[in-house]
Each structure stands twice: as structure tokens, then as C-alpha cells.
Amino acid sequence: MARTPITDMTFSSIYPLYLQKVARKGHTEAELNTVISWLTGYDEQGLQEQLKSAATFSTFFAQAPQINPHASRIKGVICGVRVEDIEDPTVQQIRYLDKLVDEIAKGKKMTNILR
Template sequence: MAKHRIYTMSFASVYPHYVKKAEKKDRTKREVDEIIRWLTGYSQEEVEEHLEKGTDIETFFAEAQQLNPSRKKIKGVVCGVRVEDIEEPTMQEIRYMDKLIDELAKGKAMDKILRKNI
């Protein structure tokens, strides 16, 4: 079975869309970065390195050694699919990120987005 084309897209090509979506709703790039760091365990410097290198999305998630265990608390629908029901691990991680950015753009508080006290 062929890989989904999103796996080969560079993280750097998707990242500006996340930032634009957030900023359109009066949220910040800093908040987008915080979500990415929370989800992946990367430092800000590591995120920036991946952006500069043009790392593909599959590798971006594969190299994240400290994926946040609280990400499993993320529930809901992205692109018509329940994130908690996605069986392919990399696609689920991508959709977790999409869901978190959606929540940011909808005005949800950062503590809720980052699943604090849940």
C-alpha cells in the first residue's frame, strides 16, 4: 500500500499554514510552537532545525523521542475522522497536531489544549 502523500511533505511546508490559521484567529506563532513542543517533546531549537532542514512529516514524528503521553487524551474529529480511531500511528500523530491547532484557532485556552488537569 502506498504511503499517504502528506508523509513526504516537508514539515516546513505545513508549519506556515498552522501559524496562519492561528494568527487569523488572533492567536500567536508562539502558541503554535508551544503546541508542537508539547506534542513532540522537541525543544524550540530542534523544531527550528527540522524547519531549516526541510524534514518530511513522517521523519519529523519518527524522530520525536518524547511524544507526550497525554496526547492520547485528544479526542474529536479532524477531516471527518475521529482522531482516537485512526489506526496508523504516524497519521494519528499528524491528526493530533491538526486537532490541537484547530482548538487553538477556535479560541480554546492553552491549558485545555495541552490537556492540563484532565
């Protein structure tokens, strides 16, 4: 079975997994949406439109109103790779989001997550 590159996965198929991860640790959808908004610039309506559109991660990030200029402050390891060392910009943005979701799940303070 061929693996789908992460950039070709739909954001709407991964969002529920993010939500499950934060909810298992006692956190809320609002917190998840806050970090997504911080990273991408989507407001609640824009985020809901992306979820309904079945946009791939590539499209989701390409259409983002504005990637936060402080996103490069996100450091750490996701899937065994340092996010700051990822060369493909879209993959790096996806991994930034993964890292932010991990930080919510770990109970990090929102003020620290939003650098």
C-alpha cells in the same frame, strides 16, 4: 495529478499554514510552538532545525524527542475522521497536531489544549 500522502509532506511546508490559521484568529507563533513542543518534545532549537531540514512529517515525528504520553487524550474529528480511530501511528500524530492547531484557532484555553 497524484496526491502526496500526508506523511510524505514536509513539515516546513505545512508549518506556515498552521501559523496562518492561528494568526487569522488572533493567536501567536509562540502558542503554536507551545502545542508542537507539548506534543513532540521538541524545544525551540530542535523545532527550528526541523523547519530548516525539510523533514517529512514521517521524519519529523520519528525524530521527535518524546511524543507526549497524554496525546491519546486528544479526541475529535479532523477531515471527517475521528483522530482516536486512526490506525497508522504517524498519521494519527499528524492529525493530533492538526487538532491542537484547530483548538488554538478556536480560542480554547491553553491549559485545556495541553490536557
